[in-house]
Amino acid sequence: MQAKSSSSRYILVYDADCGPCTRFAHVVDILDKEEKIDFISLVKADERGLLDNVPTPLRYKSFHLIAGKVEIKSGSEALLELIRILPGGKVIFPLINYFPAGKQIVGYTYNRFSRLHDTGSCNTNHNSSRNTS
Numbered sequence: 001m002q003a004k005s006s007s008s009r010y011i012l013v014y015d016a017d018c019g020p021c022t023r024f025a026h027v028v029d030i031l032d033k034e035e036k037i038d039f040i041s042l043v044k045a046d047e048r049g050l051l052d053n054v055p056t057p058l059r060y061k062s063f064h065l066i067a068g069k070v071e072i073k074s075g076s077e078a079l080l081e082l083i084r085i086l087p088g089g090k091v092i093f094p095l096i097n098y099f100p101a102g103k104q105i106v107g108y109t110y111n112r113f114s115r116l117h118d119t120g121s122c123n124t125n126h127n128s129s130r131n132t133s
Contacts, residue, residue: 009036009037009067009068010036010037010038010065010066010067010081010085011037011038011039011040011045011050011065011066012025012028012037012038012039012040012063012064012065012082013040013041013042013045013050013051013063013064013065013066014039014040014041014042014063015041015042015060015063016041016042016043017041017043021063024063025039025063028082028086031086031087032086033087034087036085037085042059042060042064045064045066046059050066051064051072053072054072054074058074061075062074062075062078063075063078064078065078065081065082067081
């Protein structure tokens with residue numbers, strides 16, 4: 001997946017070596033009708049210094065959403081931001097905020113799916129070894 005344009009307001013950083021992570025990025029790309037999001041692999045983002053503000057042990061444990069090259073959200077926080085900016089977010093995001101357990105449900109759902117990242121070839125132990133070179 002390549003960056004769409006330099007005018008995108010967000011960068012989604014994902015593990016390009018992980019099947020579920022790559023499928024997630026493809027779904028987001030399809031949903032991103034207004035092309036607000038560019039996509040970059042965790043490795044390339046780390047090499048370019050985009051993840052310098054993310055603690056090293058956490059860089060390869062989840063996906064990250066960078067807004068304006070300054071604000072970085074990771075994991076379930078990034079998922080909430082994605083929900084907000086993608087089509088339908090104007091309806092879904094306020095509902096999540098309205099219900100007292102809305103953010104907790106999103107966090108729980110994200111954690112359940114992120115377990116797929118910790119299995120097989122995309123195990124974070126393998127990823128962290130890539131980071132040390």
